Amino acid sequence: TQLLEQSPQFLSIQEGENLTVYCNSSSVFSSLQWYRQEPGEGPVLLVTVVTGGEVKKLKRLTFQFGDARKDSSLHITAAQPGDTGLYLCAGTPLSGSARQLTFGSGTQLTVLP
Amino acid sequence: GAVVSQHPSRVICKSGTSVKIECRSLDFQATTMFWYRQFPKQSLMLMATSNEGSKATYEQGVEKDKFLINHASLTLSTLTVTSAHPEDSSFYICSANRGYEQYFGPGTRLTVT
Numbered sequence: 001t002q003l004l005e006q007s008p009q010f011l012s013i014q015e016g017e018n019l020t021v022y023c024n025s026s027s028v029f030s031s032l033q034w035y036r037q038e039p040g041e042g043p044v045l046l047v048t049v050v051t052g053g054e055v056k057k058l059k060r061l062t063f064q065f066g067d068a069r070k071d072s073s074l075h076i077t078a079a080q081p082g083d084t085g086l087y088l089c090a091g092t093p094l095s096g097s098a099r100q101l102t103f104g105s106g107t108q109l110t111v112l113p
Numbered sequence: 114g115a116v117v118s119q120h121p122s123r124v125i126c127k128s129g130t131s132v133k134i135e136c137r138s139l140d141f142q143a144t145t146m147f148w149y150r151q152f153p154k155q156s157l158m159l160m161a162t163s164n165e166g167s168k169a170t171y172e173q174g175v176e177k178d179k180f181l182i183n184h185a186s187l188t189l190s191t192l193t194v195t196s197a198h199p200e201d202s203s204f205y206i207c208s209a210n211r212g213y214e215q216y217f218g219p220g221t222r223l224t225v226t
Contacts, residue, residue, distance in 0.1 A: 006156075030213075031213050033214065033215065035217070040204075040220065040222065041219055041220060042117075042119075042206050042208075042217035042218050042219045042220045043157070043206070043217045044217070045214060045215075045216060045217075048213070048214050050213070086154070088156060088157070090215070092213065100147070100159070100162060101147075101159075101208075101215050103156045103157050103159075104156060105155075105156050106154075106155065106156040108154055
């Protein structure tokens with residue numbers, strides 16, 4: 001059983017559409033990160049959320065951390081082909097090592113022109 | 114953001130040989146680094162935690178004698194794949210903690226023929 005469940009696993013949309021990716025767990029996380037990865041490259045950190053209920057915006061991307069710090073979402077407005085990539089949520093469980101990340105299963109996003 | 118480098122970016126080796134992959138934190142010191150393995154279109158799988166000055170901690174199912182990890186300094190960790198076989202072909206990624214955020218290297222594509 002995956003500690004962090006990410007959905008959807010695959011998403012293919014047209015340019016200009018909006019989308020939301022979810023990251024859910026039954027465990028509490030002290031912090032949660034979102035990464036974007038392109039083929040043949042390492043994941044690039046997009047944002048870190050640490051406070052329950054926190055909302056962070058990065059241009060067209062909006063990240064939210066659940067009040068109970070068990071879930072998070074990534075919303076992209078007016079998606080562009082350049083947003084195509086593998087989106088990964090990852091977090092540090094409250095009960096685990098402070099340095100080790102637990103990864104979600106990933107969401108492969110394809111934005112068609 | 115913090116920079117983590119990996120070398121080489123791609124390597125092709127013959128079955129039975131050993132391959133060393135380097136991971137460096139370029140602008141910060143990292144007492145802990147992590148090694149991941151990733152298959153196409155999938156999330157990252159943690160292989161081991163590399164600790165500066167002490168033995169690495171391996172995840173369940175990862176052979177420590179096959180994947181040798183050395184963390185000799187605060188900016189360098191190495192992963193050596195010993196007696197490589199075709200099934201070891203994969204994308205290997207390292208990361209390092211800076212505070213509570215984890216930064217990833219660009220990855221190394223290993224192909225064993």
